[in-house]
Amino acid sequence: MASSPGQYATILSRAVSGVQAPEVQVEVHSTNGLPSLSIVGLPEASVKESRDRVRSALLSSGFSLPPKRITINLAPADIPKQGGRYDLPIALGILKATGQLTPIRSLDSFEFLGELALNGEIRPVPGVLPALIQAEKKSRTVIVPTSNLVEASFADVADVYGAETLLDVCQFLMSSETFLPKPDRLEKTESEYLEDISDIRGQFQAKRLLEVCASGGHSLLMVGPPGSGKSMLASRLVTLLPELDLKQAIDVASIHSVAGKTVSMDQFFQRTLVQPHHTATAAAMVGGGSGSFPKPGAISLAHHSILFLDELPEFNRSVLEALREPLETRKVEIARVNQKVTYPAAVQLVCAMNPTPSGYFPDDPMGRCQDTPEQVLRYRRKISGPLLDRIDCHLEVPPVDFEALSGEKEIGAETSSVIRERVQACQRIQKDRQGCLNTELSPKQLEQFVLLQPASKALLEQAVNRMGMSARGYHRILRVARTLADMQQQENVLVEHVAESISYRSLDKSL
Numbered sequence: 431m432a433s434s435p436g437q438y439a440t441i442l443s444r445a446v447s448g449v450q451a452p453e454v455q456v457e458v459h460s461t462n463g464l465p466s467l468s469i470v471g472l473p474e475a476s477v478k479e480s481r482d483r484v485r486s487a488l489l490s491s492g493f494s495l496p497p498k499r500i501t502i503n504l505a506p507a508d509i510p511k512q513g514g515r516y517d518l519p520i521a522l523g524i525l526k527a528t529g530q531l532t533p534i535r536s537l538d539s540f541e542f543l544g545e546l547a548l549n550g551e552i553r554p555v556p557g558v559l560p561a562l563i564q565a566e567k568k569s570r571t572v573i574v575p576t577s578n579l580v581e582a583s584f585a586d587v588a589d590v591y592g593a594e595t596l597l598d599v600c601q602f603l604m605s606s607e608t609f610l611p612k613p614d615r616l617e618k619t620e621s622e623y624l625e626d627i628s629d630i631r632g633q634f635q636a637k638r639l640l641e642v643c644a645s646g647g648h649s650l651l652m653v654g655p656p657g658s659g660k661s662m663l664a665s666r667l668v669t670l671l672p673e674l675d676l677k678q679a680i681d682v683a684s685i686h687s688v689a690g691k692t693v694s695m696d697q698f699f700q701r702t703l704v705q706p707h708h709t710a711t712a713a714a715m716v717g718g719g720s721g722s723f724p725k726p727g728a729i730s731l732a733h734h735s736i737l738f739l740d741e742l743p744e745f746n747r748s749v750l751e752a753l754r755e756p757l758e759t760r761k762v763e764i765a766r767v768n769q770k771v772t773y774p775a776a777v778q779l780v781c782a783m784n785p786t787p788s789g790y791f792p793d794d795p796m797g798r799c800q801d802t803p804e805q806v807l808r809y810r811r812k813i814s815g816p817l818l819d820r821i822d823c824h825l826e827v828p829p830v831d832f833e834a835l836s837g838e839k840e841i842g843a844e845t846s847s848v849i850r851e852r853v854q855a856c857q858r859i860q861k862d863r864q865g866c867l868n869t870e871l872s873p874k875q876l877e878q879f880v881l882l883q884p885a886s887k888a889l890l891e892q893a894v895n896r897m898g899m900s901a902r903g904y905h906r907i908l909r910v911a912r913t914l915a916d917m918q919q920q921e922n923v924l925v926e927h928v929a930e931s932i933s934y935r936s937l938d939k940s941l
């Protein structure tokens with residue numbers, strides 16, 4: 431005897447895989463047999479729990495769960511599925527396959543994302559932004575949780591609606607009226623920072639170097655006693671950077687979206703300072719963590735912004751080691767059994783440390799440095815070598831004396847917005863010439879874009895010999911010299927640029 435073929439429904443949704451959002455088809459088959467509800471297709475525990483949430487949400491929304499044998503398949507099976515994002519498509523699939531939903535809109539042209547609460551409300555999910563960008567390419571309309579609508583506005587795509595409850599979605603599909611809310615239009619507002627570089631008294635050398643680093647994207651290590659203003663300087667560097675362009679801003683917001691962090695409308699185009707604590711684990715720093723779904727780490731959350739490592743020698747050595755490769759390749763690759771995930775990680779690295787374990791320079795005028803030379807050496811060795819080799823500029827930050835701090839605010843000190851315009855002009859020169867900032871120039875490009883006069887060559891040779899510098903250190907001097915020339919709109923790198931650039935490697939001898 432042939433059994434009843436049962437009823438099928440297919441509802442479209444999207445998974446999260448790094449900042450990608452591969453399509454997932456939620457297939458529901460309902461047939462006569464022992465009543466059951468099963469989910470197959472590589473679901474993690476969090477997806478299996480979907481069964482209970484969906485059952486309650488259906489009942490509290492006034493639907494029924496007929497006594498059928500219901501099988502839910504999440505296809506393709508080789509993509510790991512995680513979280514509650516499939517609740518809404520699963521519920522809609524069950525309703526369709528059991529004849530409780532008779533949409534007048536074509537379900538194939540829709541995608542759905544959302545976790546269900548037991549009362550049928552729709553909760554926010556991570557990774558909405560990357561999903562919208564992919565759905566747009568297929569010209570599909572996407573229904574997302576209303577709490578994700580701000581994020582949806584960043585995608586700047588036409589067909590997105592927010593839904594509060596499962597019932598909202600069903601009514602929408604069964605009517606021709608578009609009563610669901612749409613995201614606000616993305617508005618570009620000028621970045622406003624609470625902090626400004628003009629807050630900093632004195633420290634002229636430090637401010638100059640901040641502009642150099644901002645202009646060429648250079649990494650920076652600051653060494654100075656507690657209270658000398660290292661953290662203050664790092665936070666002001668952010669205010670010198672030009673705003674993100676739309677593509678960059680979407681990339682950054684996508685990473686935050688996948689990490690389940692919300693970005694507000696007025697932060698969307700802004701650069702930030704990401705400051706992981708020195709107790710951070712390697713997973714927190716570069717990404718990963720337990721489970722099949724590797725999360726982005728601090729270095730990816732700082733994509734196109736500043737990664738600030740304060741108290742550098744306090745970081746676990748293995749954590750710093752883990753940073754080396756991503757700093758070079760500007761991305762993080764994490765391999766798992768079922769997938770390989772890539773997160774972008776183009777950061778500007780800024781580090782700070784005290785000069786010695788006691789905190790003060792060995793020649794502290796008040797004699798506050800009590801450490802033996804061996805102690806100082808051991809402390810500095812913690813960071814020497816591989817990571818130090820990846821830092822473009824060094825800065826010794828002397829404490830500012832009381833008079834400078836307590837006096838009147840400097841008159842006519844340049845504000846961040848004035849410097850930011852210069853930085854922007856300087857970055858334009860670099861992008862027009864070589865398509866990237868000077869910090870990214872390869873050794874080959876350096877040969878092409880940094881032509882040295884004999885006097886510069888002699889100066890460099892002397893410095894390299896004196897400081898016992900590596901090839902990496904040498905290339906860093908050239909990159910920074912290129913930036914110094916670009917800041918003056920000089921086509922050629924001159925001896926003065928090389929000399930200033932060498933002065934920013936002051937710690938090579940002592941570390």
Ligand SMILES: Nc1ncnc2c1ncn2[C@@H]1O[C@H](COP(=O)(O)OP(=O)(O)O)[C@@H](O)[C@H]1O
Nearest residue numbers: 629630631633655656657658659660661662830
């Ligand atoms: N050059 C300066 N101009 C104005 N304030 C300063 C300066 N240097 C330090 N300060 C003040 O001292 C405080 C400590 O500075 P901070 O940046 O935390 O130092 P560090 O990170 O080197 O320990 C800051 O909150 C800031 O108000």
Ligand SMILES: [Mg+2]
Nearest residue numbers: 660661662740
């Ligand atoms: Mg500090």
